[in-house]
């Protein structure tokens with residue numbers, strides 16, 4: 689398949705998976721799944737995007753060598769594919785859709801999110817250093833294959849700040865960071881393919897109402913998602929040119 693149809697297929701599939709999971713969560717919260725669907729229409733302008741990352745091999749044995757600093761994703765739900773270790777999640781989730789300059793807001797520890805073949809949403813956390821992972825093709829000559837074989841990819845589903853906001857903290861955002869893979873995997877570059885589902889730009893960032901969502905105070909202003917996400921980014925120290 690040429691790259692454009694492949695990219696379209698990937699975007700539609702990733703977006704569909706995100707909304708499918710949000711639909712399940714909506715049902716659990718007693719909210720009509722259409723409430724999420726209507727805020728994340730793929731054809732509307734939004735901050736949805738794909739991120740392709742490549743982290744260089746580990747420089748030294750000692751952890752951590754930060755590649756992506758501690759953060760919660762800004763959007764509603766993230767579909768992440770990776771192949772090597774290096775993703776870590778803070779043991780306590782963030783219930784507030786606020787950024788804290790890369791610092792976790794509650795005591796805890798960094799846990800490895802160990803890649804698991806063909807896996808979606810089933811995390812395998814470990815607070816001890818990750819052992820060398822048995823890999824289907826773990827020698828150098830196959831390193832490229834390891835990095836590009838999508839079928840193998842470990843899929844991780846991450847909830848972001850907008851999910852926290854929409855559910856008044858019932859859904860939490862996992863604070864995470866990326867460091868080069870530990871152990872023998874550290875000699876390979878680390879790739880990830882990430883799809884961020886974000887609310888439509890014009891969506892007013894108010895909590896949803898339903899039996900499973902406690903009523904918060906009435907929002908003071910009708911801020912839209914474009915502006916809200918910009919504020920989240922500014923909170924992380926990102927600057928914008930007008």
Ligand SMILES: O=C(O)CCC(=O)C(=O)O
Pocket residue numbers: 739741756761768769770775864865866879880882
């Ligand atoms: O590379 C990864 O495994 C995670 C990347 C990530 O957290 C992000 O792009 O927001």
Ligand SMILES: [Fe+2]
Pocket residue numbers: 759760761864
């Ligand atoms: Fe992230």
